[in-house]
Amino acid sequence: MHKNIRLTLLSVALFSAVPYVFAGQATGTVTHTKTHKTVHHTAHTKHATASKKAEAKKTVHHASHKVARTTAHHATARAKPVSHAVAASQPQIASGSAMVVDLADGKVLYASHPDKVRPIASLTKLMTAMVVLDAHQPMNDMLSVDISHTPEMRGVFSRVKLNSEISRRNMLLLALMSSENRAAASLAAHYPGGYDAFIRAMNAKARALGMTHTHYVEPTGLSPSNVSTARDLSRLVMASRQYPLIGELSTTKEDEAQFSHPNYSLPFRNTNHLIFRNNWDIQLTKTGYTDKAGHCLVMRTVINKRPVALVVLDAFGKYTHFADASRIRTWLETGKAMPVPAAALAYKQEKATDMASNELTQTEE
Secondary structure (H helix, E strand, O other): OHHHHHHHHHHHHHHHOOEEEEOOEEEEEOOOHHHHHHHHHHHHHOOOOHHHHHHHHHHHHHHHHHHHHHHHHHHHHOOOOOOOOEEOOOOOOOOOEEEEEEOOOOOEEEEEOOOOOEEOHHHHHHHHHHHHHHOOOOOOOEEEOOOOOOHHHOOOOOOOOOOOEEEHHHHHHHHHHOOOHHHHHHHHHOOOOOHHHHHHHHHHHHHHOOOOOOEOOOOOOOOOOOEEOHHHHHHHHHHHHHOHHHHHHHOOOEEEEEEEOOOEEEEEEOOOHHHHOOOOOEEEEEEEEEOOOEEEEEEEEEEOOEEEEEEEEEEOOOOHHHHHHHHHHHHHHHOEEOOOOHHHHHHHHHHHHHHHHHHHHHHHO
16 A cells, blocks of 8 residues: 555655646646646647637636646745755746856857747837947937927926936936936937937847847837847847946936036936846846836856856746846856746746747737
8 A cells, every 4th residue: 555655655756856848938837637637638729720720719818827827826825835955957047038158158058938028128129229339429429308209208207307418328317227217218318319319229239149039119218119038138238348438327326417507406316226146157137027027137257257248038027037046146156056936937837828829829820
């Protein structure tokens, strides 16, 4: 009898470890037999005849949400994760996409869905800064705050007063260090050839850098149509080495900006709180957030004594992208994987199933 019990437990343990794939993307571990059968049936239904296409679409949608609910339920029902790290071939993260590349030899050190196209929020401003610097305009020129060409700015709060003036260099500082949207929009408005020429230059630069899945429609990142991938953004971070001023301004911890017409001053702080930690060596950084993009982070930093480009996209929670950067660094330096909160994993699963459902709908249409 004891032998039968041990065999049964071993069978359950082996089955629970089988990874499942949904809509072409590995999303986790099978939680029980019924869920596995549902996903398998969904994949089979997708290839049904044209007369049953509407029914297949309904089945996929139902199965997607059932998998999301089941995964979220099991993640929430677990006991609190252990506080110590465990050995792992690759760490689990809470973000939708991530990539780490060794800048010395181009080797990919870590990748999780690196080619998934996503909105990138204010990571856009790195390209905005590059295009500004490529134009070789004087950094001490005084620019007026002008958002008239950027409709995405309507209704967006800012402490910066419209039509007030500040130097081009300080516009760049505010856009990079504290992600000031009015500064980014104003830099594009004062570009040679005008705002539209600026957007064309952003996309031309992306193509020149081999960012084949990247597209920009405005300079701030407020539009969800500004999209890229973790792999493309790694290329952008690599290229940033040719722009030392971007590294200098983006890693400034805090500053007080002096405006004229009218005269006033405003304090600004860096949006990446890792900048304030002594245990990180960060040479360039940019953060971003919108509801569609989630929390995003790119850095040029040092991990395990190697210069790297680090990209994290679509993270849940205000600090999850920073936590994922730390998880990846811990793994690269020690081989240990740190636990991920259940709520963050549930968010990641929900976003993954929603994206898979949307992609299927677009394919069928």
